[in-house]
Amino acid sequence: MKRMYRCRHCGSGKMVWRGYFIWDDAAQAFEVTGSENDAYCENCDRQAEPIVVHGYGAVRKTAEFISDVEIDVACLLDNCDDDLRPELEALQTKLTKFAQSLGREG
Numbered sequence: 001m002k003r004m005y006r007c008r009h010c011g012s013g014k015m016v017w018r019g020y021f022i023w024d025d026a027a028q029a030f031e032v033t034g035s036e037n038d039a040y041c042e043n044c045d046r047q048a049e050p051i052v053v054h055g056y057g058a059v060r061k062t063a064e065f066i067s068d069v070e071i072d073v074a075c076l077l078d079n080c081d082d083d084l085r086p087e088l089e090a091l092q093t094k095l096t097k098f099a100q101s102l103g104r105e106g
Helices: 063-079 085-101
Strands: 002-006 015-024 029-041 046-048 051-055
Touching: 051 063, 063 085
Parallel strands: none
Antiparallel strands: 002 051, 015 029, 029 046
16 A cells, blocks of 8 residues: 655645755765655645555555545545535545445445
């Protein structure tokens, strides 16, 4: 399962981190020596601590997949700005209905 980072303000994946590098003479390349925890969102032009969500290589129409996505949406809802909340709540409702159509009670 892939890890994906999202902006807690707008939900975008266009996150940028500041990193620290050192030049390695022998390898003739830069090596990462550290990074900052806070990131910058290029989409909403804000500084933000990113939210980690799950990423999937292929879409799976299973109750397990839907449960994982529901957890991600709930995580975003807990940390989002008010202007994004209606869209996430609508998505949460659609996910619940889809899960029910697969035979999962919910």
